[in-house]
Amino acid sequence: MRVRDWMIGSALLLALSACGDKGADTAPTDAAPAADAPQDEAAPAAPDTDAAAPVPAAPDAPAGLQDRDGQPVPELAFDLDSVPLSTQTLGALPVIALPAGYAPINRAHLRAWARFPFRLGDGVHWVEGRSWSAHISVERNNRDKEYSGLELRRNLEAVLKQAGAVQVFDGPLNRNIYYGPQLEDEIGGGFIDAVNMSATTPTQVHVIRLADRSIWFQISYDSRSAGMAVVEQIPFEPTARWSPAFPHLAIPAGYRERNRPKSRDYDMFPFWTGSAFEQVEGRTYELDFGKDDDAYSLHEVRRNLEATMAEAGGTLVFAGRIPKEASDSVDESVKQNYSHAAGFSWHEDEVRVYRADLADGRQVWVHANLGYMSAGYVVAERQGFVQTAGLLPAEALKAQLDAAGRVAIQVNFAVDKADILPDSQPQLDQVLALLQQDPALSLSIEGHTDDSGAAAHNRSLSQARARSVVAVLTGKGIAADRLAAVGFGADKPVADNASEDGRAKNRRVELVRR
Secondary structure: OOHHHHHHHHHHHOOOOOOOOOOOOOOOOOOOOOOOOOOOOOOOOOOOOOOOOOEEOOOOOOOOOEOOOOOEOOEEEOOHHHOOEOOOOOOOOOOOOOOOOEEEOOOOEEEEEEEEEEEEOOEEEEEEEEEEEEEEEEOOOOOOOOOOHHHHHHHHHHHHHHOOOEEEEEEEOOHHHHHOOOOHHHHHOOOHHHHOOOOOOEEEEEEEEOOOOEEEEEEEEOOOOEEEEEEEEOOOOOOOOOOOOOOOOOOOOOOEEOOOOEEEEEEEEEEEOOOOEEEEEEEEEEEEEEOOOOOOOHHHHHHHHHHHHHHOOOEEEEEEOOOHHHHHOOOHHHHHHOHHHHOOOOOOOEEEEEEEEOOOOOEEEEEEEEOOOOEEEEEEEEOOOOOOOOOOOHHHHHHHHHHHOEEEEOOOEOOOOOOEOHHHHHHHHHHHHHHHHOOOOOEEEEEEOOOOOOHHHHHHHHHHHHHHHHHHHHHOOOOHHHEEEEEOOOOOOOOOOOOHHHHHHHOEEEEEEO
16 A cells, blocks of 8 residues: 555544554563664644743752753643533543554553653653553564554644643754753653663654643654653552551552561661761561552652652652662661662662651651662561560579470570670579579570571671670680581571561570580
8 A cells, every 4th residue: 555545545544543652562572772864854843723832840850850961850730721621522541543554662551640751842751541551563473564654643643632632842852851960760761662762863842731641752753663651640549548557558459479578576767868878776567569561660769758748747858869879878688678668779769758747646757769660668567675584593594404305595696697696694693593503404505597698698607606606605614625616597497487576586596405
């Protein structure tokens, strides 16, 4: 079929409602940067309807954007009322169908909520809502068809005009905008398929205004493919709510846990305030989560978190990236314990820190790690330390050894170290008394850990801790041949490691009669 005849026919057949994703059954991958459009393709057509001129951004617009070269990117407002109201009935995103023979190169990305900076004037205009994006070319199984940016563009211009769209931008993509420090992760994790093209790729932005919503399209056309981002601008409705019960936070609808959440009855987590770390001790919780089918949206998580903390009356303490030197100062054991939710390199992702002072006197801190393809929460409820361990006197130690041949004692160590803490000395004094009262008694000091961390590391740590107990006792005059030190790591649990209570029981030192 000739191109001219095909274009006339397909423009009439393009659907204006409930259009499917033609590439939904193939695996996603990021497209390589494409070359500039060839000279023999006509320039994009001028818009048929005049749109309002860009004006300075509203006060609540995201501020301080920079491009990849560090140059400021203007964030512009737009008068939506300048777009005539469309009377067309449109379906679900992307609301238009691609011309016959064209499809997303891989799978189109559909997100329940995202934001995208559409090109406008010499800068961008933020739009948030449901989104659809794709990198578009000829269908893979159509080997006889060659891609034509002009063919694709003229078809899309026609169908968008039929839908009541107004073209509000016609110029270069300026890809550097989307690779600046504030946008690289958010765009890379959400709209890379729509902007991963050359800097000067011809780009158009169209807007459809309906009675209940508006729909924005950004389409970039080069000589081999096109990138398209579509956002349906509608009011935000959170899907995660604050709970009065610890850990208070819930993940947005459609998201799933990536690893088993971890709760600790008492621990410390450092929350960055912008100038220093606030060391918060108390009950802690960590959770990391994502979304299947490449539907994760950093902005969806961010907006739900904002709504949740507003519901709790929380205060935003910090938003941004933790400085590298501050991140490097955090003890590695803390990073290891909370690596699922906070990662190891705290300076690489966007972080939000909140504090909520609840009506009942509880103080809750939240560290949210908003990553490229997943997110994590650390929640700490500040409280004073309550001792739960009890001292076993020498008589009780002997009675349990006589009955069972072993007894667990409470010995506290520095985090991820074999250094015995001073509060363990009274218990060790009772072990010393037990050995002094029965000179024939010989013991194996056995160290155990929970299943957090690598198995080899846990065995080495438990062995070192058992040796530290032996060293204290021999230092008090007990003969070395009466004692042996053994470390089993997590190999001999006495409780389920799925709960913090179970893990606490597994972290123990045992005396075993030899």
